[in-house]
Amino acid sequence: MSLRSAKDPSYQKPLTRLIDVAAGPLGLPGYEAEGGYQALKTAVKELQPQDIQARVKDANLRGRGGAGFPTGIKWSLIPMGPDAGAKYLVCNADEMEPGTFKDRLLMEQAPHQLVEAMATAAYAIQAQTGYIFLRGEYVVAAERLNRAIDEAKAAGYLGKNILGGAWSFELYVHTGAGRYICGEETALINSLEGRRANPRAKPPFPQIAGLWGRPTIVNNVETLSNIPHIVLNGADWFKGLSQGKSKDGGTKLYGCSGRANKPGVWELPIGTSARELLEVHAGGMKGGKKLKAWLPGGASTDFLLPEHLDLAMDFDTIAKAGSRMGTGLITVVAEDQSMVSAVRNLEEFFARESCGWCTPCRDGLPWSVKLLRAIERGEGVPEDIDQLAKLTRWLGPGKTFCAHAPGAMEPLQSALKYFRAEFEAGLAVNHIPKEGDACILPDHGEGPKAAYAKERMKWVNA
Amino acid sequence: MSETPVLKLADLPKAQGFALSEAERHEIEHALGHYPDGRAASIDALKAVQKHRGWVPDEAIPEIAKAIGISAADLEGVATFYSLIFRKPVGRHVIKVCDSISCHLTGYDELKDELVKQLGVQYGQTTPDNRYTLLPICCLGACDRGATMMIDDDLHGPVEPADVKAILEKYA
Numbered sequence: 001m002s003l004r005s006a007k008d009p010s011y012q013k014p015l016t017r018l019i020d021v022a023a024g025p026l027g028l029p030g031y032e033a034e035g036g037y038q039a040l041k042t043a044v045k046e047l048q049p050q051d052i053q054a055r056v057k058d059a060n061l062r063g064r065g066g067a068g069f070p071t072g073i074k075w076s077l078i079p080m081g082p083d084a085g086a087k088y089l090v091c092n093a094d095e096m097e098p099g100t101f102k103d104r105l106l107m108e109q110a111p112h113q114l115v116e117a118m119a120t121a122a123y124a125i126q127a128q129t130g131y132i133f134l135r136g137e138y139v140v141a142a143e144r145l146n147r148a149i150d151e152a153k154a155a156g157y158l159g160k161n162i163l164g165g166a167w168s169f170e171l172y173v174h175t176g177a178g179r180y181i182c183g184e185e186t187a188l189i190n191s192l193e194g195r196r197a198n199p200r201a202k203p204p205f206p207q208i209a210g211l212w213g214r215p216t217i218v219n220n221v222e223t224l225s226n227i228p229h230i231v232l233n234g235a236d237w238f239k240g241l242s243q244g245k246s247k248d249g250g251t252k253l254y255g256c257s258g259r260a261n262k263p264g265v266w267e268l269p270i271g272t273s274a275r276e277l278l279e280v281h282a283g284g285m286k287g288g289k290k291l292k293a294w295l296p297g298g299a300s301t302d303f304l305l306p307e308h309l310d311l312a313m314d315f316d317t318i319a320k321a322g323s324r325m326g327t328g329l330i331t332v333v334a335e336d337q338s339m340v341s342a343v344r345n346l347e348e349f350f351a352r353e354s355c356g357w358c359t360p361c362r363d364g365l366p367w368s369v370k371l372l373r374a375i376e377r378g379e380g381v382p383e384d385i386d387q388l389a390k391l392t393r394w395l396g397p398g399k400t401f402c403a404h405a406p407g408a409m410e411p412l413q414s415a416l417k418y419f420r421a422e423f424e425a426g427l428a429v430n431h432i433p434k435e436g437d438a439c440i441l442p443d444h445g446e447g448p449k450a451a452y453a454k455e456r457m458k459w460v461n462a
Numbered sequence: 463m464s465e466t467p468v469l470k471l472a473d474l475p476k477a478q479g480f481a482l483s484e485a486e487r488h489e490i491e492h493a494l495g496h497y498p499d500g501r502a503a504s505i506d507a508l509k510a511v512q513k514h515r516g517w518v519p520d521e522a523i524p525e526i527a528k529a530i531g532i533s534a535a536d537l538e539g540v541a542t543f544y545s546l547i548f549r550k551p552v553g554r555h556v557i558k559v560c561d562s563i564s565c566h567l568t569g570y571d572e573l574k575d576e577l578v579k580q581l582g583v584q585y586g587q588t589t590p591d592n593r594y595t596l597l598p599i600c601c602l603g604a605c606d607r608g609a610t611m612m613i614d615d616d617l618h619g620p621v622e623p624a625d626v627k628a629i630l631e632k633y634a
Contacts, residue, residue, distance in 0.1 A: 098562035098601035136509075136546050137558075137602060139615045172496045177505050178545035180600055194504035196543040212499060257564040257605035264606045299563055329605070331564055345566040349600060
């Protein structure tokens, strides 16, 4: 069964080939007419679960939620066989990484693709129940996914004895109630169980003891959406989608936001350069400004510089440059925008969203915010920069219960590395006014500028 | 900068003799059918009550907890963790302003200042006519449309300060 469509005759953009935002998502008949649910039919009628697992492993599909962990290896850890008991498949649709807006597109515009993907993946791991953990703010996605689930159930693609076989699978949409930490795999499981979304200790990994202590696979929306296409077309086809731009296979939903002319999200071969994203697809920087820095894939990735734009956007290449590809949606900062303010904004986000479970994260992140606010106001002391550098280590990998705080330190440590002069410019010692000087700092509402400058002098001399 | 009014416990409306409505009970029971364990319905149940009442009063907690079979203390822990469960009254419309990085780079400060100016309230406050509550929210996943905000279930973006007045007027 060919899955070529009029929009994408060469079938190089499998995830978005049926998306037409102006026309809205395809309902079940339209989706079936375009080859929809063929992958599920092929899986259930012709393939053993292990065959699908092998295909996904051979394709070397890597997790699109940000970590890039090979999906086939994740799946291979789940117990199989008749005695395996209750197993769960959970779709991580809690898209909340600042700067990331790709899963929204897939869920709002191709809901049946995700439903088919969930069913096909659930067959591969022989799960009987699935949940789409969707962030509460995605109300349109919730409505469309629920409609797609109802249609699929009525057509026998979900529910009991799917397509006349022995396997049954129920799928539910679970909507969240806020909190970024829910995107962390084990915090998500706690939240789904109706608990506070504190992460769990690993091991045991969810594949062994996850939801209600049962073997559980958690995969991202984009990761899962690739599954039906891999099942139908095989590993070699999938690897070829990257067109030699990366040793990884497949396409990637890339995007660009921030100070760009035409921000957006595009499905492109994995390994496409950041320069192509910014200059070709996003139409370059707004107002003819120069690019100062960019985040490769979300708030928890290290800043990179214009000199890194030609790197291939894949997990290994961006890691070699000292950052992470993360979600692959870049955020661009213009030459006239403050790095100190940008980092202060990022750390305010992470401080607010800390679950509060472990001390370095709960107390360290607000500390970094306090220091950054002082520097932003021009009231920093030299020790503040050293203290920020220390925090990047104290809150780094291995020092906290989960990856939240280490992720928060990535933009901070890279900003300190590349833009130290901007932090130094925020030290009060560089702004000591002489008698009669007009204050060079903006008035932040603390009163007349003269009084403000006097206060600051007191602060500097203390 | 105006002073933040202190919310006094005595000022909060009391829901005396709290009872779940039929509609709330029905929605909670529907959610319970999705999970093998009642506790998992806690967020759905809190959201069901909030949908009908705008917020989740303290008196509701024991009743919701009873309906899903967990202790009130357990449910209180859940209800106070999630930012979209409101534990004090909100206005008829809740404005959630994205304050994350992409919107920060595309005009968040100006948007927030304009909202504060138009509404005369700060984050966490409700206008005296009970029409709007103003809240910050983390990345709304619409970064190509920054600066963004949500009013109730509607996403708005890109929003320029000049657009704010007309948008607000749509929510009576």
